[in-house]
Amino acid sequence: MFEAPSIGDLNIAATLPATLLALGACIFLLVDLFVPKDRKYITALLAAAGLLTSLVLALLSLMNIIEFGSGETAFAGLYIADQFTDVVNVVVLFTGLMGVLVAYNYLDRIGKQRGEYYYLLLFTTVGVMFMGSAGDLVTVFVALELLSIPLYILSGFRWPQEQSEESALKYFILGAFSSGFLVYGIAMIYGATGTTEFRGIWLAVDEIIAQDLSSKYLLLLGAGLTLVGLGFKVAAVPFHMWTPDVYQGAPTSVVAYMSVAAKVGGFAALVRVFASGMSNFVLDGATAAAWQDTMWLIAALTMILGNLVAIVQTDLKRLFAYSSIAHAGYILTAVAAAGSAAVTNEAAQAVAIYLAAYAFTNIGVFAVIISVEKDDSSNTGLDSLRGMSRTQPLLAASMTLFMFSLTGIPLTAGFVGKWFVFKSAIAADLFPVAVIGVLTSLVSAYYYLRIVWLMYFEEGEPQVYIPWPLASAISLAVVGTLLLGIFPYLLQEMAQDIVLAFGR
Amino acid sequence: MKTPEVAIELYILLSAILFIMGVMGVLLRRNAILVFMSVELMLNASNLALVAFSRQWANGDGHLIVFFVITVAAAEVAVGLALIVAIFRTKKSIDIDALHLFKD
Amino acid sequence: MDITIESLVFLIFGALTLGAGVLVVTSRNLFHSGLYLMMSLFGVAGLFVLLAAPLLAGFQVVVYIGAIAILIIVAIMLTPGLTQIKTLFNEQWMVNLAAAVIVFLVLVSVITPLMDDVGVDNWNADFTEDHPKAVAADSMTTLGEQLVDPDYFMLPFEVASVLLMAAMIGAVLLVNPGQAEDESVVPPEGEEV
Numbered sequence: 001m002f003e004a005p006s007i008g009d010l011n012i013a014a015t016l017p018a019t020l021l022a023l024g025a026c027i028f029l030l031v032d033l034f035v036p037k038d039r040k041y042i043t044a045l046l047a048a049a050g051l052l053t054s055l056v057l058a059l060l061s062l063m064n065i066i067e068f069g070s071g072e073t074a075f076a077g078l079y080i081a082d083q084f085t086d087v088v089n090v091v092v093l094f095t096g097l098m099g100v101l102v103a104y105n106y107l108d109r110i111g112k113q114r115g116e117y118y119y120l121l122l123f124t125t126v127g128v129m130f131m132g133s134a135g136d137l138v139t140v141f142v143a144l145e146l147l148s149i150p151l152y153i154l155s156g157f158r159w160p161q162e163q164s165e166e167s168a169l170k171y172f173i174l175g176a177f178s179s180g181f182l183v184y185g186i187a188m189i190y191g192a193t194g195t196t197e198f199r200g201i202w203l204a205v206d207e208i209i210a211q212d213l214s215s216k217y218l219l220l221l222g223a224g225l226t227l228v229g230l231g232f233k234v235a236a237v238p239f240h241m242w243t244p245d246v247y248q249g250a251p252t253s254v255v256a257y258m259s260v261a262a263k264v265g266g267f268a269a270l271v272r273v274f275a276s277g278m279s280n281f282v283l284d285g286a287t288a289a290a291w292q293d294t295m296w297l298i299a300a301l302t303m304i305l306g307n308l309v310a311i312v313q314t315d316l317k318r319l320f321a322y323s324s325i326a327h328a329g330y331i332l333t334a335v336a337a338a339g340s341a342a343v344t345n346e347a348a349q350a351v352a353i354y355l356a357a358y359a360f361t362n363i364g365v366f367a368v369i370i371s372v373e374k375d376d377s378s379n380t381g382l383d384s385l386r387g388m389s390r391t392q393p394l395l396a397a398s399m400t401l402f403m404f405s406l407t408g409i410p411l412t413a414g415f416v417g418k419w420f421v422f423k424s425a426i427a428a429d430l431f432p433v434a435v436i437g438v439l440t441s442l443v444s445a446y447y448y449l450r451i452v453w454l455m456y457f458e459e460g461e462p463q464v465y466i467p468w469p470l471a472s473a474i475s476l477a478v479v480g481t482l483l484l485g486i487f488p489y490l491l492q493e494m495a496q497d498i499v500l501a502f503g504r
Numbered sequence: 505m506k507t508p509e510v511a512i513e514l515y516i517l518l519s520a521i522l523f524i525m526g527v528m529g530v531l532l533r534r535n536a537i538l539v540f541m542s543v544e545l546m547l548n549a550s551n552l553a554l555v556a557f558s559r560q561w562a563n564g565d566g567h568l569i570v571f572f573v574i575t576v577a578a579a580e581v582a583v584g585l586a587l588i589v590a591i592f593r594t595k596k597s598i599d600i601d602a603l604h605l606f607k608d
Numbered sequence: 609m610d611i612t613i614e615s616l617v618f619l620i621f622g623a624l625t626l627g628a629g630v631l632v633v634t635s636r637n638l639f640h641s642g643l644y645l646m647m648s649l650f651g652v653a654g655l656f657v658l659l660a661a662p663l664l665a666g667f668q669v670v671v672y673i674g675a676i677a678i679l680i681i682v683a684i685m686l687t688p689g690l691t692q693i694k695t696l697f698n699e700q701w702m703v704n705l706a707a708a709v710i711v712f713l714v715l716v717s718v719i720t721p722l723m724d725d726v727g728v729d730n731w732n733a734d735f736t737e738d739h740p741k742a743v744a745a746d747s748m749t750t751l752g753e754q755l756v757d758p759d760y761f762m763l764p765f766e767v768a769s770v771l772l773m774a775a776m777i778g779a780v781l782l783v784n785p786g787q788a789e790d791e792s793v794v795p796p797e798g799e800e801v
Contacts, residue, residue, distance in 0.1 A: 010762070022770055029777070075763040116781050123774040130767055138569055142764040145576045146771040149583050153778030156587060165591045169598075172584055173539055177530050179580075180546030183573055184523055187550045187566075191516070191557035196565055221715065510618045515655065517716075518622050522629050522648075524712040529633035531704030537638060537684055541645050544676065545629055548652050551668075552625075559659045568754055568761050570664055574671050575768045579775035581676045585683040586779035592687045 011074035014081035017058040017089050018129040024050035025122035032115035040113045044104045047118035051097045051125065058089035062494060073135060077197055080135040080272075083497040087352040088132030088268045091359045092261055094480075096125040098363045099257030101473035102370055106253040109375045109465075110158055117157060120150040121257065128261050132268035137186045137196040137277075140269050144182065144233065147265045148175045151258055155250035163377065167249025174232060174242040182229025188222030191215070198277035202502045205281050212284070219281065223291050226273055227298075234266035234328045237302040247321035252373055252380070255317060256366030259324045260359045267331050267351055275338035275348050276500040282341075288428070292339030296433045299336050302329030303440040311447050316369050316380045319447065320362075323406060326444060327358055333437055334421045337428035341501070346427060349495035350420040356491060357413035357484055361405040364477025368399045371464045371474075379463075385451060386460030395464060396455045398478050403448040405481045408441050413484035416491055515556035523549035536588050536598040540581075547577050618658055625651030642681040649673050663748055 012019065028046050035042045060066045062083070072082050099121055107113045127146030134140040152175060156168025190196055192215040193204035208216050231239040247255050274291055283290045306326030313319035331354050338347035372384040389396040405414035418441065425434040454460075466474075484491055522545060529542025551570045558566025592598055628648035635641040649672045656665035754760040 026770075026773070029773075076760070078761070078763040114781075116777060120774060120778065123770065126770065127767075130763075136761075136764070138572055138761060138764045139767065141569075142572055142576065142767045142771060145579065146767055146774065149579055149771065150774050150778060152583055152587065153781060156590065156782060159590050159782060160594045162594055165587070165594055169536060169587050169591050172587055173530075173536065173543075176540065176543045176580055176584060177546075179576070180523075180526065180530075180543050180550070183547060183550040184553065186569065187519075187553040187557065190554060190566060190569065191560070194557075194561040194563065194565075196569065224714075510615050510658065514618070514622075515659065518626065518655075520712075520715045521626060522652075524708060524715065525626070525629045525633055527711055528705070528708045531708050532701045533633065535638060537680065537687070538632075538641055541632055541641060541680060544645060544672075544680075545632060545648065548649060548672070551664075552652050552655055555656055555659045555661050555664060558661070564750060564754060567661055567664055567751060571667070571751070571755070572761070572764055572768055574667060575772065577676060578671065579772050581679050582775050582779040583782075585679060586782040588683055589686050590782045598687060 010076075011081075013068045014072075014074040015079050015133070016068045017054040017061070017093070018126055018133065020057065021050055021054045021093075021122060021129070022126045024053075025119045025126065028115075028122070029119050032119065035115060037113075040107075040115055041104065043115040043118050044100055047122055048097060048100045050122060051093055051100065055090065055093040055097060058086055058093055062086035062090050064497075077199060078136045078139050079130075079133050081133065082499070083495075084268070084271070084348060084352060084500060085129075085133040087356065087494060087498065088264060089129050091352075091356050092125055092128040092132070092264050095257060095260045095264070095359050095363060096121060098367070098473050098476065099253065099261075101469045101476075102256050102363070102367045103253035104469050105465075105467040106251070106370050106470075110251065110377070112157060112251075117154065120154055124150040124154070124257075124261060128265035128268070131265040132272075134269065134272055135198055137189065137198075137201075137273070140273065141179070141182060141186060144230075144265065144269065145179065147262065148179070148233070151254075151262060154254045154258070155246060157254060158251050158377070161377070163249035164251060167246045170242055171246045171250075178229045178232030178239070180229075181225050181232075185222045185225030185227075185229055188218050188225060190222075192219035192222055198272060199502060201277040202280060205278055209280065209282060216281075216283070219278075220290060223274070223278060223281070224294070227270075227291065227294065230266050230270050230273070231298065234263050234270065234331075235325050236298050236328050236332055237305045237325065240302070240306070240325045240328075243325055244318045244321040247324075248315060248317045252317065252366060252370045252377070256363050256370065259320070259366065260362050263324070263328060263331070264355050264359065267328075267335070267355060270332075270335050271338065271348050271351050271500065274335065275344050276502065279338065279341060279344050279501055287340070289339035289341075292336050292428075292430075295332060295336035295339065296430055299329050299332035300433055300436045302326065302332060303436055304329075307440040307443045307447075310444070313447075314382050316382060316384070319382070320365055320369070323444070323448075324362065326440065327354075327362075327406070329440075330354065330418060330421050330437055331358075333425050333430070333433050336433065337421075337424040337430055338500075340428035343424055343428040344501040345499050347424040348500045349498045350417075350424040352495045352498055353420045353491045354417035356494070357405070357417035357481075360413055360477050360480035360484065361402050364398065364474055364481065365402045365406070367470055367474045367477065368395060368402070371395065371466045371470055372462055374463075382451070382454060383460065384462055386454050386458045386462060388455040388460070388462045388464075391462060392464050395466065395474070398474050399455060400452050401478055401481055403452050405485065407445045407448045411482075411485045413481045413491075416484060416488040419488075420491075512556050512560045516553055519549040519552040519556065522546075522552065525549075534599055536591075537585075540584055540588070544577065544581075547573055614658065618655070621651045621654035621658070623651075624648070625655065638684050639681070642677065642684055645680065646673050646677045649677060663751060 032043045124147055127143050130143035152168055152172040155171050156165050158164035193201045235243040281289045306322050310319055310322035334347045334350040338344045373380050405412035408414045408418040422434045526542045526546030530539050554566040554569050625648050628644045631644040632641050653665040653668040755765050
């Protein structure tokens with residue numbers, strides 16, 4: 001007979017940062033009903049406070065000052081509260097906070113100051129957090145939807161503006177299509193292993209490999225379909241085609257948040273599913289997991305296409321859409337490296353480091369774009385930055401720093417990220433991919449430094465609009481990019497306890 | 505439970521064909537609602553495979569996943585159709601090809 | 609395969625599912641497509657019964673056909689003038705068809721060897737027995753218990769509830785007719801754009 005579980009078994013405390021935020025979002029939703037239309041800053045403040053509270057809790061847990069709950073799992077293994085979860089939580093909560101900061105005045109300007117924006121953003125953040133901590137494919141799937149569905153709506157937040165609605169519809173259709181692939185992949189993995197829990201999958205894979213069962217084909221198919229489903233989310237080539245259109249059409253404040261949060265969620269899930277659940281899926285004779293070849297091929301294609309197409313772009317939002325595709329390629333390189341058993345943990349650490357470094361820089365870039373954008377969402381061309389160093393020396397300097405970081409020039413966060421990613425790739429004997437990565441980074445220097453050139457060496461009178469929340473967001477991004485770049489051991493320290501591979 | 509007389513693999517093959525029909529619908533058709541219906545076919549193919557595998561493994565996990573898929577499909581349909589109706593109000597068209605506003 | 613009642617029923621429902629599925633994808637009338645979708649979903653429900661999951665078949669009929677498909681048909685009715693589709697396929701259909709055919713060949717090439725060399729119920733069935741969760745979940749009680757049992761899927765259950773709320777808010781937000789009052793500009797109603 002069914003017995004009501006005692007609440008202690010759940011180890012609910014371990015999920016504190018995520019559950020607190022989910023609870024907060026539900027409360028703010030009700031509070032917002034009583035906030036008058038001209039005082040929506042109250043909702044924004046509440047959302048920021050909620051994010052900040054969770055961020056502090058996650059940071060405390062990351063630095064091992066307080067451990068919430070007991071042990072590494074909660075909800076009977078469906079939630080994993082390890083170091084990787086903490087890193088993902090910190091990165092996405094910080095991104096959410098920045099998302100609120102960059103959005104507040106932007107929403108005023110476009111005449112869409114509504115409370116829904118803030119709690120939908122909180123819901124998305126909760127989705128990413130549950131994705132990063134998922135211990136089970138079902139949780140991955142449901143959390144992925146919690147991440148995506150509010151993002152579809154946020155992309156269309158500027159309705160009835162045509163571009164915004166179209167970008168939302170496009171994002172929605174391709175998102176639904178990709179979740180179809182993900183579900184079929186989950187079904188195939190379940191069919192091959194009889195379970196959806198990563199630990200169970202890992203044990204089952206051992207069995208399949210040891211006995212050379214024919215269900216390994218089924219597992220291969222499941223892995224492939226899951227990769228397609230998650231590849232859409234992280235915008236890996238050839239599943240990237242929605243990215244430029246959605247980034248260009250969606251409100252820029254949403255893009256600033258989405259370009260980081262959706263990637264963090266997607267990569268966290270990729271690492272959990274592949275590096276953790278199927279790292280031992282080594283077919284006979286091979287030295288690395290069966291999915292490694294496909295993964296590095298996709299990584300190489302993503303880096304090459306993202307960087308090459310970015311060169312010819314003239315619109316900032318489109319350019320940084322392709323740039324974000326290229327960066328997905330760098331992170332995928334580390335995910336591919338995780339396929340070699342000896343490097344799995346190191347590669348997972350590299351993914352976490354890269355995501356943290358990327359979050360600071362990329363949201364800063366979009367904050368700068370917001371400052372030059374006109375209220376009717378025009379003026380996002382490259383020309384809008386021309387000559388910025390004369391009128392706005394500080395803003396131009398910040399943008400220059402972000403460009404250096406995205407290129408991967410030393411003393412910036414981006415360099416540290418790339419360093420660890422390529423190091424893990426070389427450790428995994430993926431030497432060609434590392435070379436492609438370095439070469440494409442050189443290519444990317446062309447279009448990133450062209451922006452610096454435009455700002456410093458060409459004439460122009462850019463109009464900028466920087467209210468204090470936006471300014472503080474840019475400063476935070478600058479501080480983060482510099483801090484992590486000058487003291488890389490901060491990132492290393494943070495990531496070094498990440499252990500994803502299951503012990504035998 | 506007695507053993508099924510129809511091989512589980514046949515169900516899986518059937519679900520694979522249904523899945524591909526959904527994929528083709530998404531890739532080939534140009535009406536947004538039709539594309540969305542094709543996604544529903546894909547999700548149903550997954551559900552069929554999940555239930556068949558659940559039968560194969562004699563455990564209930566597959567059935568539970570089907571519940572979640574149905575839940576998520578309901579959430580998606582609500583948001584998706586709201587989007588489609590909203591875009592129809594502005595554009596009077598839900599043609600996928602008309603969505604290629606931004607070209608390289 | 610001998611023709612038994614079960615295999616006959618399988619053939620009927622399988623044909624219903626696939627036939628209606630083809631019609632969904634190829635029909636020129638959007639409304640007809642919606643109705644074919646319902647038939648296809650009904651076929652899947654029938655297959656669920658064969659697979660000893662009558663409860664899920666019920667859910668399929670009530671939720672999928674009763675709610676989701678009906679909602680799609682409502683949406684079709686809300687977008688009038690589009691029911692008849694003149695051009696069947698989109699612009700890049702040839703490339704996409706090639707992609708779909710490749711996916712299909714991969715799927716079939718994986719599933720066919722399985723059908724050849726593995727019979728029913730010996731598909732590494734030995735592994736099933738050491739699995740701790742081996743339980744037949746056919747009754748409403750087991751399913752309900754597993755959804756809220758912390759040893760099963762309690763966490764996704766909770767996340768799904770949050771998801772449904774977020775989706776509801778979003779849907780209301782997007783089609784809210786009161787949107788005009790927040791803005792100085794009234795949304796264009798088609799005449800002047």
